[in-house]
Amino acid sequence: MDDLDRKIVNALQGGFPVCERPYLEVASRLGMAEEELIARLEKLLADRVLTRFGPLYNAERMGGAFTLAALSVPEADYDRVAQAVNALPQVAHNYRREHTLNMWFVLATDTREGIADAIREIEARTGLPVFNFPKEEEFFLELRFAA
């Protein structure tokens, strides 16, 4: 990653324009050619410096729902449980964390009722109780990572 890549990563965390030639608009602002911006974006995505480029949707505003949930998984059973949890398409992210509650995942569903269904499914497949941590309030300020 060079300085220009860093400029691109920093610039594109803000609002990308909705217009006929949005890459051209951003490229001009950064003092580069449209095709170079597109080529570098392709490479940043291929190299996994960026995990995604595009609209970021808010599931709740679409009638869907989100929750954060956790399991306390016995170490000997960890891989099996991880596979069982990850197999559900409603599991968007899943992290191992260092704690008695050692598996933390985000559930995202198209409908509000979908969350309870997914939790029941996970409990049935893993035999473990799910700790559900639905958000009660959000204090949102999106982090801008300095690249």
Next chain:
Amino acid sequence: MNLDATDRRLVHATQDGLPLTPRPYHALAERLNLEPAEVMARMEKMLAAGVVRRIGAVPNHYALGYTANGMTVWDVDDDKARELGRQVGGLDFVSHCYRRPRHLPDWPYNLFAMVHGKDRTEVEEKSRRIADLLGDACRGHEILYSSRILKKTGLRFGG
């Protein structure tokens, strides 16, 4: 905002991202058999309604060197949680801050703040700044470091 069938097709068409072509909204329009102006108008409307938080890049913070990822969790007085949550959420190194339910007796924490750093020392320094801010309203806290990403697909929507 109620999304109609066309909005949902647009959401579905962009869940892997925006086309990397000079006229990305035109490319979507062609794929969905719509007019480019309609695609852009619908995108603007979803942005205004907050259905789309923003259009942009999601960096892989590991690739940028933010390899320490700590979920800091705090047991904060309920009647002060909103005001303190706002203050913690406003710190420039906190990416997300939420109030969530306790699960007593196992889990006394009701405020969650994600903190990223180049290493654990940095996460701990930042966590101390949160502790200072919370002061006596906080009875205890922990930092849960992530040690492995088990899955990261982002959101998937039917459509």
